[in-house]
Amino acid sequence: MDNTFEKKLDEQPESIAAKLQECAKSSDFQNKTVHPYTISYCKPLIDSNFLHRDILPYLSGNSDVSLNELYQSIPIADKKLSRDWNEIQENILRGYVAIQFDGQEHECLLVHASMPKGRDVNSPEVEFSVVGPKEAFVESLDMNLNLIRKRMPTANLRVKEMIVGSLSKTRIAVCYLESITNEEFVNTMIQRIEDLDIDFMPDITMLVQMIEDSPNSVFPQLIETERPDRLTQGLALGQVGVLMDGSPSGVIGPAKLGWFLIAHEDYYLPWHMGSFFRVLRHIAILFSVLATSFYVAILTYHYQVIPNNLLPTIVSSRINIPFPPFLEVMIMEFSIELLREAGARLPTKVGQTIGIVGGIVLGTAAVEASLTSNILLLLVALSALASFTTPIFRMSNTIRILRFPFIIAAEVWGLLGIFICGAFVLTHLLRLKSLGIPYLVPYYPLRVADLKDSFVRLSYGLMYKRPSYFRTKDPVKFHPGKAKIKKDIDE
Amino acid sequence: MPIVIGYDKAEQNQIEMTVAAPIFKEDQTVSNKTYSSVSHTVRNAREKMRAEIRKPFSIGKLSVALYSKDLAKDGLVKILNPIKRDARVSNRCYLAIVDGKVKDLLESDFSLEEEKGVFLKELIDGKIKVGHLPRTNLHQFGYALHSEGMDPYLPILKLHNKNVRIAGLALFKDDKYASEINLDQMRVFRLLLENVNHGTYEVKLDHDSYAVVENQGSKVRYRMGGSSEKPEVTIDLKINGAITEFSEWRLTEQDKRKIEMRLEEQIIDTGKSLMHTFQTLQIDPLGIGDFVRSKTRNWNNAKWERQYPGMQIHIRASVNIVESGITKY
Numbered sequence: 001m002d003n004t005f006e007k008k009l010d011e012q013p014e015s016i017a018a019k020l021q022e023c024a025k026s027s028d029f030q031n032k033t034v035h036p037y038t039i040s041y042c043k044p045l046i047d048s049n050f051l052h053r054d055i056l057p058y059l060s061g062n063s064d065v066s067l068n069e070l071y072q073s074i075p076i077a078d079k080k081l082s083r084d085w086n087e088i089q090e091n092i093l094r095g096y097v098a099i100q101f102d103g104q105e106h107e108c109l110l111v112h113a114s115m116p117k118g119r120d121v122n123s124p125e126v127e128f129s130v131v132g133p134k135e136a137f138v139e140s141l142d143m144n145l146n147l148i149r150k151r152m153p154t155a156n157l158r159v160k161e162m163i164v165g166s167l168s169k170t171r172i173a174v175c176y177l178e179s180i181t182n183e184e185f186v187n188t189m190i191q192r193i194e195d196l197d198i199d200f201m202p203d204i205t206m207l208v209q210m211i212e213d214s215p216n217s218v219f220p221q222l223i224e225t226e227r228p229d230r231l232t233q234g235l236a237l238g239q240v241g242v243l244m245d246g247s248p249s250g251v252i253g254p255a256k257l258g259w260f261l262i263a264h265e266d267y268y269l270p271w272h273m274g275s276f277f278r279v280l281r282h283i284a285i286l287f288s289v290l291a292t293s294f295y296v297a298i299l300t301y302h303y304q305v306i307p308n309n310l311l312p313t314i315v316s317s318r319i320n321i322p323f324p325p326f327l328e329v330m331i332m333e334f335s336i337e338l339l340r341e342a343g344a345r346l347p348t349k350v351g352q353t354i355g356i357v358g359g360i361v362l363g364t365a366a367v368e369a370s371l372t373s374n375i376l377l378l379l380v381a382l383s384a385l386a387s388f389t390t391p392i393f394r395m396s397n398t399i400r401i402l403r404f405p406f407i408i409a410a411e412v413w414g415l416l417g418i419f420i421c422g423a424f425v426l427t428h429l430l431r432l433k434s435l436g437i438p439y440l441v442p443y444y445p446l447r448v449a450d451l452k453d454s455f456v457r458l459s460y461g462l463m464y465k466r467p468s469y470f471r472t473k474d475p476v477k478f479h480p481g482k483a484k485i486k487k488d489i490d491e
Numbered sequence: 492m493p494i495v496i497g498y499d500k501a502e503q504n505q506i507e508m509t510v511a512a513p514i515f516k517e518d519q520t521v522s523n524k525t526y527s528s529v530s531h532t533v534r535n536a537r538e539k540m541r542a543e544i545r546k547p548f549s550i551g552k553l554s555v556a557l558y559s560k561d562l563a564k565d566g567l568v569k570i571l572n573p574i575k576r577d578a579r580v581s582n583r584c585y586l587a588i589v590d591g592k593v594k595d596l597l598e599s600d601f602s603l604e605e606e607k608g609v610f611l612k613e614l615i616d617g618k619i620k621v622g623h624l625p626r627t628n629l630h631q632f633g634y635a636l637h638s639e640g641m642d643p644y645l646p647i648l649k650l651h652n653k654n655v656r657i658a659g660l661a662l663f664k665d666d667k668y669a670s671e672i673n674l675d676q677m678r679v680f681r682l683l684l685e686n687v688n689h690g691t692y693e694v695k696l697d698h699d700s701y702a703v704v705e706n707q708g709s710k711v712r713y714r715m716g717g718s719s720e721k722p723e724v725t726i727d728l729k730i731n732g733a734i735t736e737f738s739e740w741r742l743t744e745q746d747k748r749k750i751e752m753r754l755e756e757q758i759i760d761t762g763k764s765l766m767h768t769f770q771t772l773q774i775d776p777l778g779i780g781d782f783v784r785s786k787t788r789n790w791n792n793a794k795w796e797r798q799y800p801g802m803q804i805h806i807r808a809s810v811n812i813v814e815s816g817i818t819k820y
Contacts, residue, residue, distance in 0.1 A: 302551075303492065303549070303551060303552065304551030304552055304579060304581070306552075308494065308552070308554065308606075308608075308609045308612065309609070311513075311515070311521075311552070312515055312519050312520065312521050312606075313519055315515035316515050316516060316517050316518065316519045316520075319515065319516075319517050320517070
């Protein structure tokens with residue numbers, strides 16, 4: 001509200017009509033006279049059909065009625081009378097139509113006529129799942145809140161809206177369940193958002209980077225998700241959700257490391273399969289981070305651990321390569337990162353071509369040009385593949401980055417280097433917090449009861465309590481004793 | 492990067508070290524080139540060898556270490572020392588005695604396809620897993636060497652018509668070669684030493700007919716009797732066997748009883764003669780002393796050494812034929 005345009009107006013106090021005339025210098029701003037009324041609106045923001053069909057006929061049919069009477073009678077729910085220029089200006093910029101009555105220079109009737117804009121709800125693309133709901137958040141906050149409310153028709157669900165950004169005036173909504181969520185999390189989240197001082201906020205990912213506990217960590221501390229089902233389930237467990245207008249993803253926190261390795265689909269599959277995929281994903285992540293650094297360490301320092309029968313294969317595949325293992329790995333990792341980056345920047349159709357070119361042509365060519373060994377090619381390709389199994393995009397990028405310090409440490413100190421580097425990462429993870437809860441929970445501090453939903457996912461009957469680390473007001477989801485035993489039809 | 496290293500006795504109390512260095516080729520095949528050097532100490536011989544070898548000499552993949560019988564007669568401790576000291580050498584490395592000159596064995600072309608070290612390793616490995624060679628490796632050799640009432644043993648390799656074969660088991664008195672037993676004795680020796688669940692035994696019946704019994708699982712138990720002044724040990728052996736070959740047309744129940752009996756007799760006879768040899772030579776590869784020590788308070792090694800040669804050691808064997816194949820006869 002403190003832009004120069006407005007300040008200038010403040011200096012010369014004028015009637016609202018004059019101010020609105022002033023605004024019309026911007027060509028998308030319209031002032032129209034429907035005698036005895038003057039209507040003002042910002043053309044791109046309003047639904048002109050609505051204006052022509054519902055507002056204009058009503059005005060011409062009720063001439064010479066004062067604003068107060070009009071306010072009483074106009075058949076539109078979202079309307080208000082205002083004398084405050086700031087409020088009028090703000091609402092016009094949100095898609096309201098301001099109606100003035102000739103002679104009432106200091107008052108305006110504001111009628112909501114904004115156009116429902118933005119794209120329709122689509123299926124999730126980043127966190128795709130085979131089973132489960134196929135809805136993803138869109139750029140409209142109201143639509144997103146609608147998606148959440150639909151899944152949780154309870155008065156318990158509280159939404160607190162805030163405005164952030166002196167230029168963007170972005171609406172941010174913090175949602176939580178009043179009777180469940182620990183107030184500490186809600187207050188922390190709200191406070192961090194309120195304390196932000198920023199001009200422009202294009203996306204929620206930017207917000208996350210600003211409100212995280214440790215913005216300098218490579219590990220994400222709040223979950224960004226585009227799945228309303230994931231967000232609502234988070235709310236039900238006692239997490240706080242944040243949505244932002246103009247951003248097609250929501251954020252949930254507090255988060256632990258484990259949540260980033262969980263695809264929400266795990267909850268939709270029977271627990272055996274869900275557990276299996278989770279274990280698989282954990283192994284894949286370890287493999288992705290460590291495979292190439294182990295290659296470097298073993299080939300540079302610890303050839304003893306190679307089994308006798310594998311030795312000829314490895315040695316003969318590396319026999320023509322002029323580089324030490326470290327350079328070999330760096331070349332390969334660099335090219336695969338290049339491929340991935342190129343694939344991400346290009347349009348989908350071309351991206352596929354890049355994948356094929358990269359996978360087949362570059363791989364074989366690199367081996368034939370004896371720049372790398374077959375085994376390394378396999379390792380690098382597998383570890384790239386493994387890093388894609390991480391469901392949260394930011395986490396998969398973390399894993400992508402994380403392997404480079406490991407490779408360097410392996411080159412310098414061998415296996416010892418890998419362990420030193422691992423110790424550093426572990427220490428960092430131990431110190432990390434998300435909205436104040438430890439990042440490695442339930443492994444450290446150990447919460448045995450919460451291991452049911454960690455690297456495995458046991459059956460729902462066992463998970464009748466909310467995770468203890470969320471310190472919810474109501475720790476129990478349902479009472480297992482009251483659950484009815486399914487009876488056989490013969491009994 | 493040698494997988495097999497051999498040691499021979501050289502003049503003036505020196506050691507000749509022979510290394511079969513693997514040479515990896517582009518088509519994933521491996522060949523060997525042997526290098527030798529002579530010195531008083533093992534590490535110095537290795538150092539001398541460096542002058543000839545282009546690539547760095549690294550001991551980490553050592554899987555088989557060979558010692559000539561002459562060297563073993565003088566004692567192995569001196570030569571084993573650097574291997575035992577080196578953290579890079581696996582404790583699962585195999586040690587073996589060579590009947591003849593190690594250098595000749597390593598220089599001959601006994602292995603057509605594989606690397607020589609891998610070949611020898613797999614030879615010993617296979618004989619332990621499905622053959623009659625008792626478990627042995629660097630760790631067990633060291634354990635038997637250093638514990639009281641136990642003496643080590645090692646397999647003997649012999650070059651025979653350009654083939655390497657296991658020729659028996661070398662028995663040690665402390666670290667010095669004392670005697671050896673042949674393959675047939677080795678079978679029984681293994682039965683008496685540890686639980687086995689593989690291996691075949693040939694049984695000779697009266698009238699020039701033979702049966703072959705396959706071991707389906709044998710259990711050996713040592714029991715102690717007598718007094719602490721005059722201990723007695725009974726070795727109880729139970730074998731479940733299956734008849735896999737019989738030279739007669741029909742196999743009757745009587746035949747089965749007879750085969751059981753004969754096999755028992757054979758095992759007891761061989762076992763007794765083995766024990767006799769061990770006691771006369773005052774060696775204890777079965778670790779009977781170690782067993783007695785575990786049952787005795789105030790163990791006195793010197794006293795045991797005096798008791799051992801004259802001690803009563805009984806062997807009881809019971810063979811149980813549980814299976815005779817799918818034919819009715």
